[in-house]
Amino acid sequence: MIRYTLICDAEHEFDGWFRNGDDFDLQKKRGFVSCPVCHSAKVDKALMAPAVSTTRKQEKVAFAMGEQQRKALAQLKALADEARSSADYVGEKFAEEARRIHFGETEARGIYGEATLEEARSLVEDGVEFMPLPVFPDDQN
Numbered sequence: 001m002i003r004y005t006l007i008c009d010a011e012h013e014f015d016g017w018f019r020n021g022d023d024f025d026l027q028k029k030r031g032f033v034s035c036p037v038c039h040s041a042k043v044d045k046a047l048m049a050p051a052v053s054t055t056r057k058q059e060k061v062a063f064a065m066g067e068q069q070r071k072a073l074a075q076l077k078a079l080a081d082e083a084r085s086s087a088d089y090v091g092e093k094f095a096e097e098a099r100r101i102h103f104g105e106t107e108a109r110g111i112y113g114e115a116t117l118e119e120a121r122s123l124v125e126d127g128v129e130f131m132p133l134p135v136f137p138d139d140q141n
Contacts, residue, residue, distance in 0.1 A: 008035035009042035010092065011116055036135055038092075038114040073136075080133050087112045095119035102128040 004024060006016050012035050018024040024045070027033050034041045065073065087110030090097045094113030100106045112133055115123070123130060 005046040006033070006035075006043050007046040008038060008040040010035065010038050010040055010114055012037040012040075012114075013046055076134065077136050080136070083110070083133060084112055086110055089113060095123055098123060098128050098130055099126060102126065 002018055002020060002024075004016050004018065005013060007013050014036055016024070016033065018027070024033070028043060031041050033043045035043060090111045090113040092114050094111065094115045097106070097111055097113070098115075101108055101111070120130075
């Protein structure tokens with residue numbers, strides 16, 4: 001297996017595991033590779049530093065859920081679903097629309113969509129209140 005750092009056309013970075021380089025190319029061509037944040041199928045390999053093995057022991061971190069964690073995750077997913085269902089999807093125009101609402105240029109309402117890190121920083125500087133909505137693995141299946 002090979003791990004690639006991938007990047008979509010909206011500059012969201014994420015990792016993908018493939019049998020080999022040809023497997024990535026085939027899955028991309030068939031439209032099976034998409035961004036977990038914005039669902040864009042325009043995905044390419046990002047520049048990555050090579051993995052270098054050292055003699056130091058590296059710690060691995062994993063999260064095995066117990067019943068309490070499963071319940072908390074289900075509640076978080078329900079809250080994110082509720083937030084999405086009671087708001088308007090504005091896609092890549094999120095920052096623009098959030099700013100218009102903040103400055104009273106359009107009707108105040110709940111919205112959600114995508115924003116780049118640069119757009120999010122700019123919104124914070126302008127005093128626009130917002131928060132990221134989590135995307136869960138089940139949302140992609």
